[in-house]
Amino acid sequence: MLWENWQKETAPKALDSTATSTKNDISNINAPIIPTINKQAVIQQDAKKADGALVDGAQINVTTDLVHAVIDADGGDIRSLSILHYQDPVDVKRHLHIFEQTSNHTYVAQSGLVGTNLPNHKSIFSFAANNYALAENQNKLVVPMSWVDEETGIQVTKEYIFYRDSYKIDLTYHLTNTGKLSIPLQAYFQLLRDGKIPDGESKMVHTFTGPAIYTEASKFTKLDFHKMDKGDQTYPKTANDGWVAMVQHHFVSAWLPNNGAKREFYAEALGNGLYRAGVILPEGELKPGSSTSFTVPLYAGPQIQKTLTALAPGLDYVVDYGWLTPISGPIFWALQKIHGVVGNWGWSIVILTMFIKLMFFPLSAKSYQSMAQMRGLAPKLQRLKETFGDDRQKLHQAMMDLYKTEKVNPLGGCLPVVVQIPVFISLYWALLGSVEMRQAPFIGWIHDLSAPDPFYVLPIIMGLTMILQTRLNPTPPDPMQAKVMMIMPVAFSIFFFFFPAGLVLYWVVNNILSISQQWFITRKHEAAQAGNAKR
Structure with missing residues (x-):
């Protein structure tokens, strides 16, 4: 206990945002992701969001039997996700939040497409309704939002699918190309979080908070916020399997792409105490007159081991017992x-x-x-x-x-x-x-x-x-x-x-x-x- 607390007290402080400016606009949470899979791909820029703050747009409220979610039209992010069966450890009258965007805490799930004239987590989506609720006779709830680029003829529907009695949320992209040019597709899925420990956690009991990446080759790799500040955190960069997560005591969020396709992982400090970890997936080519769809699940909920084991290989490792796991x-x-x-x-x-x-x-x-x-x-x-x-x-x-x-x-x-x-x-x-x-x-x-x-x-x-x-x-x-x-x-x-x-x-x-x-x-x-x- 003394050793763990000494490490936390003597660890390097988070770098100021000016110290990370050498990464140019990649240090900004709204900056482009330039993956090594295709270094020519660039996410379109938006000057009014260059200060790095999350911008609020119109919002969709989604309620199921287990969660209440808030999805923002700005980027189609999940800005809030409360777990209805768990209480906040500080305010017992309030539901526990996994994702949350407040003045004191930032933790959101983001996604987008890589490339010019394609929607990313800065693009504005439109939607037909502001409120969705899972009815008693429903087993799933579909929440669609759309984006269109009239110049290129690209039509995108971003669709969240919530399920009864489940903390898994499927995110599906439907794309149609009515233009004349073929469009190479890459999608990214990331988790943005500050480095604060969850409210109510005892400082006497050391538990891990931070990103984690899993591949079959490298197994479970925890990423330390302080090492990310210094830029010396090592983790697997590419693989044909695996997932990326944000872990905290008792709860986890994780993007869980299907195994088989090549993917690139990334994790970095963005300055101002913010960090992101994500995965980039190639999704082929969208030819003129054609359509395509792909789905990546997101799990955001409690670390129930039998549930995690069933969702993805190695996901149960987020319940971290350290080197004593075999016992x-x-x-x-x-x-x-x-x-x-x-x-x-x-x-x-x-x-x-x-x-x-x-x-x-x-x-x-x-x-x-x-x-x-x-x-x-x-x-x-x-x-x-x-x-x-x-x-x-x-x-x-x-x-x-x-x-x-x-x-x-x-x-x-x-x-x-x-x-x-x-x-x-x-x-x-x-x-x-x-x-x-x-x-x-x-x-x-x-x-x-x-x-x-x-x-x-x-x-x-x-x-x-x-x-x-x-x-x-x-x-x-x-x-x-x-x-x-x-x-x-x-x-x-x-x-x-x-x-x-x-x-x-x-x-x-x-x-x-x-x-x-x-x-x-x-x-x-x-x-x-x-x-x-x-x-």
Whole structure:
């Protein structure tokens, strides 16, 4: 935790927009994209939008059973997308927004065609209605908008298709060429976002926010905003498969083109704290008198793993468990299975923690047996300390001789614990990264396992359990170590005030089970020692 926060505090600040002006107008969010697939292609310019600000046009409001979207006629962008089944973490009366354009936050989905006299994310589209709503008897909702260039005879219909019970939105382009010239087609699909972490996210818990690119060759590549500022972020530039996304805690947006066609990925800092990541797709040639259509899906919603897995290869990687994914994945699978039986995520955490503690009981038993032995040696170690005083060299030598005589390994209590650490850290990340915990109630006052305990009951209980554990452990011979061990429960309790309740619940259950196991083994060892002493 300290390392992650130190990195964030000491990371380079975002470059000012003047520092990125060397990219010419590509640093502007309304600037042309000049892909390497066809360096001669240029998106038409619009001088009145050269300041880099998003321009508001007429808007379309779209409502389905899961989302409410706002599409702007200026560029046909999705400027707002709220998730109706999730609350904003700061204002619970407001729906959570994935896409949003406000004075404090910019996050939109954009698309367009590359080439002269073709519509891009700066072009003005027209539409027939301002409001669309998914009716009860409908399974999909089509929202069309049109653009025409009378000079070249190019007619374009940009069509968003929303589906019932789905966060996937299909974007379809229909093009007709009534002119006399053949038009080479390339389409781009990008996500524009500022570098701010989502509102309500705890600074004590580090989660990734930023772009990500996936290809079969390079797999999942996260892009760091600070590296993008410096222009030294590496990622796959071209591939015949893959997708581009913007990731944040529990939610993701991603353009998901079909595999097979060559594509180019791009990601860059635009200045003023804005970043974009996208993909460019070749769509053949539009000959005179012909028509063509192509579709690219957009997913914008929660990181529900089974949904992501079904949508595109590798999309489930956005639920990022880091290098412990091979362990965290099966742990979350087990958690889901338990939830399918008990129907409550809080009790599922309790039961899963019990199963894991039971599985590691043999290792824990060895650890606690070693601690019990060390606890029994405490009086002898204290006498050695009194005998040798400040002569630390002789004291350490005498302690080593005592360990050999008593056949006690001072590290015996640590090594079994070290083996278990990856599993429990994996469980930590599985709970932290699972959107299923969001707004999931447990008991009484806990209505959201992904939010901190509102009355700090669980962190206080966790602190008390840590104090009990400290008293069960052998007292360190070094006074400074002993003081540190006494301070740790208080420090951890303060940290856990800001942790999600689901994580604190896991630690509380783990501590209670550990105390029970340690107390039982310690008493058993002491009874055996007492029996040997009588003989």
